[in-house]
Amino acid sequence: MNFEKIEEAYDLLLENVQNIQNRLGTNIYDALIEQNAAYSSGSEDELIHGNNLRLKKLNLTKEEWRRSFQFLLIKANQTEPMQYNHQFTPDSIGFLMTFLLDELVQEEAISVLEIGSGTGNLAQTILNHSQKKLDYLGIEVDDLLIDLSASTAEVMGANIGFAQGDAVRPQILKESQVIISDLPIGFYPDDAIAKRYQVASQEEYTYAHHLLMEQSLKYLKQDGYAIFLAPNDLLTSQQSPLLKKWLKEQASVLAMITLPTNLFGNQSMAKSILVLQKKQDAGIEAFVYPLHDLQSGEHLQAFVADFKKWKAEHAI
Known part of the structure; x- marks a missing residue:
């Protein structure tokens, strides 16, 4: 497991999610769902598209993906806490x-x-x-x-x-x-x-x-x-x-x-x-x-x- 790749993936995910959140005026969890859709199907937004290309080039393992998403959810929970x-x-x-x-x-x-x-x-x-x-x-x-x-x-x-x-x-x-x-x-x-x-x-x-x-x-x-x-x-x-x-x-x-x-x-x-x-x-x-x-x-x-x-x- 490559922690440098996990950190880079987290940064790219966070930038995209925050961009989507600001543009749509939505909560961070809905923005993450939108980011996942953009990663799978593409996006017309130049920043999001570029970051997703960089994410794909990282060639993350399933466990590296899981850790990246987990860190993002931890960050999200600090500002928009989920119920217990x-x-x-x-x-x-x-x-x-x-x-x-x-x-x-x-x-x-x-x-x-x-x-x-x-x-x-x-x-x-x-x-x-x-x-x-x-x-x-x-x-x-x-x-x-x-x-x-x-x-x-x-x-x-x-x-x-x-x-x-x-x-x-x-x-x-x-x-x-x-x-x-x-x-x-x-x-x-x-x-x-x-x-x-x-x-x-x-x-x-x-x-x-x-x-x-x-x-x-x-x-x-x-x-x-x-x-x-x-x-x-x-x-x-x-x-x-x-x-x-x-x-x-x-x-x-x-x-x-x-x-x-x-x-x-x-x-x-x-x-x-x-x-x-x-x-x-x-x-x-x-x-x-x-x-x-x-x-x-x-x-x-x-x-x-x-x-x-x-x-x-x-x-x-």
Whole structure:
């Protein structure tokens, strides 16, 4: 990976986006979508056209593209902050999810469904680093994020599909071997839809992340895995008894990996990685592991070794 090329690509993207933003009077995210279209289809603007020719001559790899776009989104978030659920998943967590996917599934070709694919950064992280051949589909309800992720994927030449839809509502989707989600946290506003679920609250709006977990397993193959980034209070929150009842009946918890709180800004926003399967009868003891430092190579090596040992002991 060439960081000088990434820096140059970032500068060219930023200049084009700011030019488009000033000319159209739009927000920086819509301007980025316009820039992606100009890169793919051409532009009559001399500056934008010239910068895009220079971008093409850089011959960036998919990972160099991803990093360039990521830095641009970080810059954008400083002036026009995205809501918390729309911000991209940290790379270190994406790498952990990729490791889990590669270790858990034995097949070389894997179908993956991401619930709430957002900007597409997590999808691109997994696609760029997985050792498997992935058939990857992301579903996202937000118009802006779908346009952003799809146009970025086109620029990168990434083999990935995105579909717009509210994942809590029934969707026509094939079953996948792996479900992935950085679960959006909050209440789901449509009680009529929520009441169809086992985890539905009778006293208040139901947590959207609970509904998405239940819905996700409907799209999961029987021997597949659901890998969620979920809030630390998942099993202790006010509505957790409803979720735990559903889990006991419908799913097996295979792994729970707690993450450093400094990744999330503050303790209340902290999350853990949760791995589920549809209900199995094997009675596998869950892999529970506290990851305290994702910058420590020694700590991560110990985690990898312990996970592989657990996997071997349980013939997974």
